[in-house]
Amino acid sequence: MPLVNEDPALQRAEALAAHFYTDADAFAREQQQIMARAWHLVAHAAELRDTGDHVATTIAGVPLLVLRQPDGTLRALHNVCRHRGGPLVRGSGRALRSLRCLYHGWTYGLDGALKSVPAMGAACDFDMAQIALPQAEVMEWQGLVFASLGGAPAFAQFVEGIAAALQPTRLDAMAFHARRVYEVDCNWKVYVDNYLEGYHIPHVHPSLDGLIAYSDYEVAWGGLQVLQHSPLTGDGTVYGQGTVHYYWLWPTTMLNVTPGRLQSNRVEALGLRKTRVTFDFFYEESAASRFQVDLEVSDQVQAEDALICEDVQRALESGSYRPGRLSPRREGGLWHFQQLVRAAHQR
Known part of the structure; x- marks a missing residue:
């Protein structure tokens, strides 16, 4: 399925209600209707x-x-x-x-x-x-x-179009370099929501904001995927020069590709309010020298994401939150994910 970058429904789209993130029955249902039926x-x-x-x-x-x-x-x-x-x-x-x-x-x-x-x-x-x-x-x-x-859906549908879109980069030409494991005190969907929009980058990630061209940041979605991509800025010390591709694959896989480097993320729902994320770093030989600075930026970005996700989880549990309107320009990928979640709860 080709990815799209607009949908008239976004003009009236609202975020998920708080109970999707705070209700134990909702979590149990997702284990059976989402996690058990996915790649x-x-x-x-x-x-x-x-x-x-x-x-x-x-x-x-x-x-x-x-x-x-x-x-x-x-x-x-x-x-x-x-x-x-x-x-x-x-x-x-x-x-x-x-x-x-x-x-x-x-x-x-x-x-x-x-x-x-x-x-x-x-x-x-x-x-x-x-x-x-x-x-x-x-x-x-x-x-x-x-x-x-x-x-689960056919595996070909799950990864459709990714290899062609990344050419001439081949993910299997990169060698494993390092692993980092983080635990975050939030529902797994809070973490995925956060990943699926660049709307928060200027407010939460000042260092990342200086490495990508936020004004040219684009998002597209369809089927079991969301793609966010942007030109890279700066001198190339951290990510190289070219384009960054952030692929999300339903429901828990993230592939973050910069020139010569793959950072994969696996999201695991350990409990209603506990999420583990495993980061693996892979490099082509020519890009491996960037690992240390890449890791430093990654650790900082992850700490910033963990802090805001835990803040959001507490707000969702407070009783104060009511679903807000979504940005048609910035939150189409998040909306696509949340529509898939809604459909799973209706099965």
Whole structure:
């Protein structure tokens, strides 16, 4: 679906009501209607390079284990033993040969099939061949790994048009450099709302305002995506020279691309008022020297975003807030996201 940058409905658009951000039932509904039915960024290819390399993650409360198979493919298995729910792995690691439950030792192959169990010889009609770990969906794209519990839109729709729009840049030509993890005391949608509009940049991010051309900042949206882009200004010390592309993919993935660099963000809803955001930095060799100053700016911007998002969360919980009108010029991407949220709550 081509992205658009205007819609007559924006002339009367209002933001989401406070209860979407403060109600426990709304949060629970989103776990099932949004998170469980979507694609989520869960790893990058360098973490899963060789057979048995693995990453543990969670989607909509379901523990998952993503691992490289002997034939080079990926599988996303439920990280839940079929005996009494013990974990197969904790965290990330390399070169597993099998999956052994950390609770009682039931052992599975890398494909999830049960291979051996201790002390079950007297169990009547116990057939190991009928027991295997459930699987989720997994896709590898441009050096990034995504997973879904099932029922997500077609993956091609999820990433439609991005690779072509970024040419000649290739995300999979960039090498992983560093990770930063932040936790913010706000509902996950407050954080996404904030990401999806540049309206706040002059007021919240004075340093970022000096690196991008705010007057030329554009936003477009459609399908499962929002794109914000702007010419870069300054001497190129932080982001290089050219254009910055901020891609958001429904509901929790952000790809921030500047010349020679990708910063990916994964947003995780840990609770009604708790959000974790994982930043991974990737560079082409020619741009890697910018990492330290890039990181300093990123840390500052994230601290500023966390502060304003936590302020907004408190205001939404105060009882004072009523939905405000949205800026047709600046908040079309945010409006598109909020329309998707409304539709999910109506399912």
